[in-house]
Amino acid sequence: MANRTVNLQYLAGAEPIARARAMLRARAVSVVDEMRELVAVPAPPFGEARRSAWFATRLQEAGYAPVCDELHNVIAAHGPLDGCLVLAAHLDTVFPEDTPLTPRERDGRIYAPGISDNVRGLAAILALARVLAEVDLGLPRTVAFVGTVGEEAAGDLRGMKHLFREGGPLRNAAAVIAVDGSGLRRIVHRAVGSIRMRVTVRGSGGHSWADYGIPNPLHALTAAMARLASMPLPSRPRTTLTVARMQGGTSINAIPAEAWAEIDIRSEDAAVLRRLDEAVHTVLTEETRAARVGRHGLEVDSQRIGERPAGVTAADHPLVRVARAATRMIGERPELIASSTDANVPISLGIPGIAIGAGGESGGMHTLEEWYSDEGGAEGLERLLLTVAGAASAL
Structure with a gap:
């Protein structure tokens, strides 16, 4: 399927998408409630099974038939995976098994290890999966909702590498949007690659x-x-x-x-x-x-x-253009940046990929004092919806 020019402003005015946006705005508070529950489910490095099962159960309750692989990656979609648009969030955290995970609240912030990175991303994907199960947007591509293992540190992107391996279930995806943490502006389109070695x-x-x-x-x-x-x-x-x-x-x-x-x-x-x-x-x-x-x-x-692996999705690629337009539509200025995310893997294979935040504000990343505030949370959900709808229509 060839890339097509999409007027996101026009697309967003269509009744199904307008209804989906309203639903996400109305559910923004319940998304945060779900974050409080999810953050207490452990997902230490190489120990994501419990959070994987939790995520799969929520997708099943939303009407999907999720598949969990041997690594505990989760995939759910209404339609074929070949040529799909992948919406992925990583399940794992950097914190060891014995880390206290009970959320604490103070001055409008929720404090808990992993509450933003990446409980926010997972909760946003679940919110969008539920809305797309209820509202037929008429998108020309399947949207696959994916929870990945091994994004952090020594995990070395093992979940995405497995899913996009030769013969893997997502190898023929049309594009990938990784949802990672909070924020309304950043669009990661340049994948920072790395090699780590021990020499003796x-x-x-x-x-x-x-x-x-x-x-x-x-x-x-x-x-x-x-x-x-x-x-x-x-x-x-x-x-x-x-x-x-x-x-x-x-x-x-x-x-x-x-x-x-x-x-x-x-x-x-x-x-x-x-x-x-x-x-x-x-x-x-x-x-x-x-x-x-x-x-x-x-x-x-x-x-x-x-x-x-390293790589780049060109700044003028339709996927990046759609994400930029979606960012402007919520009143923010897009920032194109480089980082290491789950999107590295597809980008390195020539599959268009980006990573974006899911709204809200956060700080203290990878520390016991990590926090999330839902200022701009609803806008982040809308931005995600608009990016998905635009990408599925443009690619």
């Missing part, structure tokens, strides 16, 4: 006096890390290289037998990521070879501990 240098080790002169893994590693830290990086596309952690040795009077470092590389450009990945290994190889003394050498190996 090993030697024979020995006594700091008696064996002095044999190669020291920590010396070689720090020399390599110093070179990497001084390496010039492009500002466009924005690129970063961070030596985040280092460790080595067992005693003050011993030459370490092993030393390791963890490195985080990020860029909006996949080719830049690949070049920096190669540069890290080149520098490590050169420094460990230079440290060799006679028959005493060093070994180096690298373990990939995370990889998120």
